[in-house]
Amino acid sequence: xxxxxxxxxxxxxxxxxxxxxxxxxxxxxxxxxxxxxxxxxxxxxxxxxxxxxxxxxxxxxxxxxxxxxxxxxxxxxxxxxxxxxxxxxx
Numbered sequence: 001x002x003x004x005x006x007x008x009x010x011x012x013x014x015x016x017x018x019x020x021x022x023x024x025x026x027x028x029x030x031x032x033x034x035x036x037x038x039x040x041x042x043x044x045x046x047x048x049x050x051x052x053x054x055x056x057x058x059x060x061x062x063x064x065x066x067x068x069x070x071x072x073x074x075x076x077x078x079x080x081x082x083x084x085x086x087x088x089x090x
């Protein structure tokens with residue numbers, strides 16, 4: 001199945017630190033609802049083309065150390081409240 005091109009823009013590749021960076025035009029970012037915290041998947045196809053796809057929330061990892069630490073802090077902080085809510089739901 002071939003995708004139709006909805007929009008095309010040429011962007012310059014720039015160096016940043018040890019990586020190369022390509023910016024996403026603001027109109028495209030708005031249409032995709034991308035923010036500076038968004039995650040994307042970059043895929044290299046057999047014909048040496050790159051695709052950039054917004055990662056769906058289910059595709060984002062929950063094993064990120066920062067996420068796990070935050071979840072543990074929340075669990076510790078609200079343990080008693082969570083216990084009371086669980087008991088009231090039974």
